[in-house]
Structure formats: C-alpha cells, structure tokens
Amino acid sequence: MAKPPPAPRFTPHGQTAARWDDGFLQVVVSGPFNVEGIEVLTRTMLEGYRGLPEGTPVVNVCEMRGTLVYTPEAWEALGATIRATSASGMRVLATVWIVAADVEGAALLLPRARALFANAGRRFEVFGERQAAETWARRQLDDAQR
Numbered sequence: 001m002a003k004p005p006p007a008p009r010f011t012p013h014g015q016t017a018a019r020w021d022d023g024f025l026q027v028v029v030s031g032p033f034n035v036e037g038i039e040v041l042t043r044t045m046l047e048g049y050r051g052l053p054e055g056t057p058v059v060n061v062c063e064m065r066g067t068l069v070y071t072p073e074a075w076e077a078l079g080a081t082i083r084a085t086s087a088s089g090m091r092v093l094a095t096v097w098i099v100a101a102d103v104e105g106a107a108l109l110l111p112r113a114r115a116l117f118a119n120a121g122r123r124f125e126v127f128g129e130r131q132a133a134e135t136w137a138r139r140q141l142d143d144a145q146r
Contacts, residue, residue: 012036014070018048024137025049025058030065038070038077045081049090057144059137060095063130067104068113079116086120094123094140096133 014037015030025048029041049058070078085092095117099106110126117124123140127133 010034010036012040014038014041016041016044018044020048022134023059023141024061024134027060027062028065029062031067031070033070033074033078035071035073035077038074038081041078042081045085052090055091057091057093057141059093059140061098061130061133061137062095063098064103064106065100068099068109069105070109075112075116079119082116082120082122086122091144092122093144094125094137096124096137097126098128098130098133099126100128 012034013031014033016027016037018025018027020026025045027045027048031037033041045060052058082095097113099110113126114124125133125136127136
C-alpha cells in the first residue's frame with residue numbers, strides 16, 4: 001500500500017519575540033497559533049537560550065496577547081516543546097505567563113496550559129500583570145541560587 005502524501009505545510013500563524021532582560025527570557029506571544037507558528041516560537045526561544053553557560057537557571061516570562069485559542073495540533077506541539085525543553089538538561093526552572101483580562105479564551109484554555117507544564121514537571125504560574133509575574137519569576141531564580 002502506498003504511503004499517503006505528507007501533510008501540507010502552512011504559513012506560520014502567531015508572532016513571537018524574545019529577549020534577555022533583567023535575568024529572564026522575556027517572550028511576547030501573540031496568537032492565534034498553528035503548528036508552524038509553535039515551531040517558530042520554539043526556534044525563537046531556543047535562540048534565546050543559545051550562548052548561556054551550561055547550568056544557568058532560566059525562568060521564562062511570557063506575555064500572552066490576542067488569543068489562547070490555538071489549533072489542537074498547536075497545543076500538542078506546545079506540549080511537546082515544553083517536555084523536550086524540560087528533558088534537555090537546560091535549567092528551565094519555571095515559566096510564568098502574563099495574561100490580561102482581554103486575552104481571548106483564557107478562562108477556557110489556561111487549565112490546558114497548566115496541565116502541559118505539570119506533565120513536563122515544570123513550575124508554572126499565571127498573572128494578570130507584569131510586576132506580579134516578574135516578582136514570582138525573581139523568587140524562582142533566587143530560590144534556585146540558595
């Protein structure tokens with residue numbers, strides 16, 4: 001029996017920007033995302049980790065914008081990325097999301113996000129504003145350095 005043709009690739013949906021600031025990998029994520037958009041997100045974050053000395057503790061501070069309504073395949077790809085990063089040996093201690101009240105689908109989909117991070121064994125928290133998120137993130141780094 002012949003193999004089916006490979007699934008078509010789509011234009012990445014979603015936007016990601018990352019930079020180091022104040023000891024955190026600061027990421028701005030604007031959805032919606034498809035699988036190809038999650039692949040771009042993954043590459044962007046891996047580039048952010050590049051050049052860190054081995055064993056450097058990392059906390060991701062991610063500002064989620066627009067919507068958390070992603071395709072089911074995108075959620076699966078996000079989970080795979082989180083698990084792979086956690087298993088890679090990098091010291092990604094935790095991830096915190098900043099999710100404002102106007103982010104579409106937050107109430108429905110944050111439990112799914114919590115489950116993805118829990119399944120990967122990574123600490124995860126959500127705040128509505130940046131200052132609280134960065135305070136929590138700083139505590140994670142400080143605790144790791146004690």
